[in-house]
Amino acid sequence: MSSTRADLDPRDGPRRWGWVFAAIWMFYLLNPLEAGWSKRDTVAGWVAIVATVLFAAIYLGVFLLLRWRRAGTPFRITPSPALGVVAVAVEIALAVTICLAIGQAGTATAVYIAVLSMISLPSLWGWIVAAAVACTTYAATLLVDGWESDRGILFGTLVAALAIWGISQSISRNIEMLSVREENARLALEDERNRFARDLHDILGHSLTVITVKAELAQKLFDVDPTRARAEVTDLERLSRDALADVRRAVEGYRELTLPGELARARIALEAAExxxxxxxxxxxxxxxxxxxxxxxxxxxxxxxxxxxxxxxxxxxxxxxxxxxxxxxxxxxxxxxxxxxxxxxxxxxxxxxxxxxxxxxxxxxxxxxxxxxxxxx
CATH class of the missing domain: 3.30.565.10 (Histidine kinase-like ATPase, C-terminal domain)
Incomplete structure (x- = not known):
């Protein structure tokens, strides 16, 4: 028995491994973590370590929400925009804390915030936040004393946002196409049911009408013409068998009418009705x-x-x-x-x-x- 999308366990399929793919990219957070560890004898170092771990945990939590997202829903992690806003805001606050604690090494968080914005917020707001984070981070590398200019962070952040936006759009379009396909299949099934009901009505309506008329005629003839009455009863048996055969063929899906056959049936039905x-x-x-x-x-x-x-x-x-x-x-x-x-x-x-x-x-x-x-x- 096949299953519909509603029957699928959200933990099944490729989404089962979504958090693993996200975890692989945590590799780039090793830089701020290492920078914090190098200052572990200071409060700033431990602040950076704790903030980096929390940052990574929230980021992975977002992808775990994607994993538990109901099958067939758009590529967004949250049931309400407010939760997405909160997730992005907390990540930005943690990123700022990391940068204040350990310096430029904390700018590695910009790419993650851009990705998070694209999957947590509506597309327009996601792009606004991603662009703002990219430009602000790049400007900081130019303006903050002791930091080196880094065009790569600007390019990498925008490309990451573009990539995740493309993926989300593709998934959403595929979901829409699947929904349309399921709706078309449902309508086709409904049309087939209506066709079958219509054909069954036509078959039984005609056959039962003829059988009824001939049965009434046979009943009238029992006393006045037993021989013809027996002939009518014989016709009744044949007609009932033909009707049963028609219904069976309709159920099996290959019933075929013929024009000469219908003319012959019409002659029998009209004669029976006198x-x-x-x-x-x-x-x-x-x-x-x-x-x-x-x-x-x-x-x-x-x-x-x-x-x-x-x-x-x-x-x-x-x-x-x-x-x-x-x-x-x-x-x-x-x-x-x-x-x-x-x-x-x-x-x-x-x-x-x-x-x-x-x-x-x-x-x-x-x-x-x-x-x-x-x-x-």
């Missing part, structure tokens, strides 16, 4: 691209005639670009705009199928009767 059927003798004129759509049209139209029309005659007309089912019954109830009835699931499903191949469903109330027509322009 409706005179005027059906075409050939389907050769209908192109392959429209045969399935016209088969659905006949199934839906004839089912509605048998169920609702009270008609005495039903005519099916096929051309190369249209299929029409017309009857002389009571007509449609609740017609909508431009002759489109409010309709049920069957007509809704037919409209969707027609739209998929650029065809149009047209319904017309006749005098008397009703016409359902699908036309490919």
């Amino acid at each position: 409706i005179e059927a005027d059906l075409p003798n050939s389907t050769d004129e209908v192109p392959s691209s429209l045969r399935e759509l016209f088969a659905w049209t006949i199934r839906e139209g004839v089912t509605n005639v048998v169920r609702h029309s009270g008609a005495r005659r039903c005519t099916v007309t096929l051309t190369a670009s249209s299929a029409e089912i017309a009857d002389d019954g009571r007509g449609a109830l609740g017609a909508g705009v431009e002759g489109m009835p409010v309709g049920g699931h069957g007509l809704l499903g037919l409209r969707e199928r027609a739209a998929a191949v650029g065809a149009t469903v047209v319904t017309t109330t006749l005098n008397p009767g009703f016409s359902l027509k699908v036309v490919k322009a």
Whole structure:
């Protein structure tokens, strides 16, 4: 069984090792730590040592927060901007303390602050803080007595900020793409469920209507014509088996309608309902691209005639670009705009199928009767 992103343990995958990668870069904090250790006989030396250790611990703590970040969330460590601001502010205060205690060796902390700003703050504020730290540190190397000019700290700090910004943007874009992909998959699954429900409705609606009509006819014939009644019961068994086979094929996903098959079913259904059927003798004129759509049209139209029309005659007309089912019954109830009835699931499903191949469903109330027509322009 596959897991979704919500099911993933945040400690799994590459993020498990995020703190290790961060720890590797702690190598550059050995300079201020060594400088502090060289002054361990002074208060300033121990202040530098303690401040450096705290600085490193907070920095690593940030990456541990990244590790525990909920899967699929943007590349930010904190649930609120305030916590990110606090983390950056504390690191800046510790960096200043280290520089005051041991001098220029403490400027190694500038790169870490820039990186921390980019992953703790919104992008704009991250860049502002990173640029301010880079420029301030470089200016200090020019202005503070005893310090040597160091363009490398300016370049290194800005490049580190740019690198981590690029990584964060890439991760965020990937998360957005994954979210879109999951949403598309969810919509595709929902569409497939709707399609299956629509097809199942069409299959059972037609088949059960025919079975019901033939069962009523058989019941009427038991006393007056037992032989024909037995024939109708035999048809009932065949129809029920066919319906079961259709449902199974629909579930298995390879059910295929045929236009001649639907005409044959229409003839049986209309005869069972004692409706005179005027059906075409050939389907050769209908192109392959429209045969399935016209088969659905006949199934839906004839089912509605048998169920609702009270008609005495039903005519099916096929051309190369249209299929029409017309009857002389009571007509449609609740017609909508431009002759489109409010309709049920069957007509809704037919409209969707027609739209998929650029065809149009047209319904017309006749005098008397009703016409359902699908036309490919």
